[in-house]
Every structure is written in C-alpha cells, then in structure tokens.
Amino acid sequence: VESCFKTVVENGAEPLAGPHELVDEHGIVAKATIKTYGDVVHSFICDENYDGVFVPGFREDSETEYSFGFKFIDHIVGNVEKGQMNHWADFYADVFSFTQLVHFTDKDISTKYSALMSKVMQNSNRYIKFPINEPADGLNKSQIQEFLDYYGGPGSQHIALLTDDIVHTCTQMRNAGVEFLEIPDAYYDVLKERVGDIEEDIEILRQLGILVDRAGEGYLLQLFTKPVQDRPTLFYEIIQRKGSDGFGQGNFQALFDSIEHEQGLRGNL
Known part of the structure; x- marks a missing residue:
C-alpha cells in the first residue's frame, strides 16, 4: 500500500x-x-x-433468501462535466498507467435530442475498467448533464456487477423487487439478425429485458436497474461476458435510449 x-x-x-x-x-x-x-x-x-468478510466495518449478509450469483465488480462508470473527459482519461493514464480500451464520440452514441462522449480506461490486465462519460451538445439536456445537475457535480453513474448466469441473476433480482429499465420490444425483433447465434433463448431475454451485443470475438449480455436513489443518479448494471472483455456500442446506445426515455417521463428532456 x-x-x-x-x-x-x-x-x-x-x-x-x-x-x-x-x-x-x-x-x-x-x-x-x-x-x-x-x-x-x-x-x-x-x-x-x-480473515474477515472484507475490511473492518463490514459483515456478511446471511439473512437474504435470494442467491444472485454476483462474481465481482466488472466496471464503474463516471460522469464528468463537459470538456473534462479527456482530462480524467489522461489522469488514469498518467497516474495509474491505464490504457484506453474504446472511445465513443457524440456521433456514436446519440438520439435526435441529446448525445454523450465516453472513453473506457483499463489497467494492464483488464480487471479494472473505468468508463468516463461527458455530456455532448444536442437539442435538449443530455442525460449526463441531468445526472450532474441532480448529483451536484461529477460522480459514479453506475456500478456493473458480473455474473456467470444473467438469466438466473435477473430472475432473482426481479423476484426481490428490483426494478429495471424498460427495453422496447422491437429491440428483440431484430436481435438475431444483429448479433447472430447466441446460446440464450431470445424470448426469455425479451421477458427479462436483457440486452445482447457483439464485442470482440464474443458477446455480452447486460441489463440496468432504475436509479436506486430518490433522484436520477446512481444505478446498477448486471453483466455476463461470453468471450468478450469489451463494450458493445449497440448496448451502449440501447442504454442511452432507455435512460433518455426515463428522463422524458421525468419532464427533464
């Protein structure tokens, strides 16, 4: 240390x-x-x-009736002010010797109303990944700017938890009362055409609201909770990787669309 x-x-x-x-x-x-x-x-x-559970002050929760199957934190996404993404990407490169895994521009992730830019920074063995988002210009307020306004500045947008069986994990979480972002039904109508053959049943993915995207030589499955606070700030992602350690642009866009839909329901779009 x-x-x-x-x-x-x-x-x-x-x-x-x-x-x-x-x-x-x-x-x-x-x-x-x-x-x-x-x-x-x-x-x-x-x-x-x-030899304790984690560090002093933490205890094991042995009272829950659910088994979610989380393995570890896959990545943590940060939202920063406009013009600060490159500064903090450089910070991770200079301070921790992280490298850039992928860069999404406002041309990659956008709707007719708003957009974002993002750089994903990672350490040498790819166990630690920090995507960094900033708002981009659009017709209306970006969801990243909405986060910054409600949070009072930059902060962690969401924490991604890795599982080896996302169908089981999602089913258990829904049974426990966790609410997830809604995915348009049309997303699944073209899923096979977009990502090709996958092991999972698309109808089950449709019922549970699980996203799928190709990234690298494999694919990944994801879904996202609604904000867990009383304001549109922190939420959680559940992710399963099938031969992919990257970030799929298609799912990034689907998440952006879903959050923007919720933003519109709040009257902040």
Whole structure:
C-alpha cells in the first residue's frame, strides 16, 4: 500500500489519507486513499493479514433468501462535466498507467435530442475498467448533464456487477423487487439478425429485458436497474461476458435510449 500510494502521488494524484491501519477482531487491513473527480475516491487495500468478510466495518449478509450469483465488480462508470473527459482519461493514464480500451464520440452514441462522449480506461490486465462519460451538445439536456445537475457535480453513474448466469441473476433480482429499465420490444425483433447465434433463448431475454451485443470475438449480455436513489443518479448494471472483455456500442446506445426515455417521463428532456 505504501509503495503504491507513493507512486501515484508522485505521478500527480492528490492524497486524501496516507497509509494507515484498520483493525478489528479479524486482523489488520492497510489502506491509503486518493481523490479523483467529484467526491469519488480510490483506495489501496492490503488484506493479507485479515480473515474477515472484507475490511473492518463490514459483515456478511446471511439473512437474504435470494442467491444472485454476483462474481465481482466488472466496471464503474463516471460522469464528468463537459470538456473534462479527456482530462480524467489522461489522469488514469498518467497516474495509474491505464490504457484506453474504446472511445465513443457524440456521433456514436446519440438520439435526435441529446448525445454523450465516453472513453473506457483499463489497467494492464483488464480487471479494472473505468468508463468516463461527458455530456455532448444536442437539442435538449443530455442525460449526463441531468445526472450532474441532480448529483451536484461529477460522480459514479453506475456500478456493473458480473455474473456467470444473467438469466438466473435477473430472475432473482426481479423476484426481490428490483426494478429495471424498460427495453422496447422491437429491440428483440431484430436481435438475431444483429448479433447472430447466441446460446440464450431470445424470448426469455425479451421477458427479462436483457440486452445482447457483439464485442470482440464474443458477446455480452447486460441489463440496468432504475436509479436506486430518490433522484436520477446512481444505478446498477448486471453483466455476463461470453468471450468478450469489451463494450458493445449497440448496448451502449440501447442504454442511452432507455435512460433518455426515463428522463422524458421525468419532464427533464
């Protein structure tokens, strides 16, 4: 932790909390934290001397009747102000030696009303991915700008959770009362033509609202919750990867369309 913290600060990161220890009955965790955009922070953790669930202050939830099957966090998406995407992409490149996986422009992701731009930054083994969005000019307010207005500045738009069985995970979450964004039925009418052969039953995907897209040599399946706050800010993505570690433009556009539909229902479009 101390070495990592020293390196990123030397590379230009702003420190928030230097190396220190967190202690409870399960052992010791070393931690240090830096600032990024808005109120988002990144912490370095070393838990080799800790046998608890995660870090001190966390406990296992053993009371739930549902088994969702989450594996780990696949990626976390940040929304920043117009003109700041390149700055923060450069930050991850300079401070963490991240590289750019993909870049979507306002020509790639847009509707007749609004648009966004996005760069996906990743570490060397692709385990850590941070897409960074900024609003783009359009006829009306971008959904990214709506997030910035309600959140009071830049922040994490959504957290993507990886599963090995998205049909099971989605079914369990719906049974638990989780609400997801609605996908137009027409999306599934042309799905096979757009993505080709897949292992999943398209009618089941239609019923559950699961998106599919080709990316690289494989494909990925995704769906998105409605905002989990009382304002249109943070939401969650559920994702399953079938031979793909990328980001499909088709699903990126479908998500943009679905959020814009909800934005219109709120009267903010």
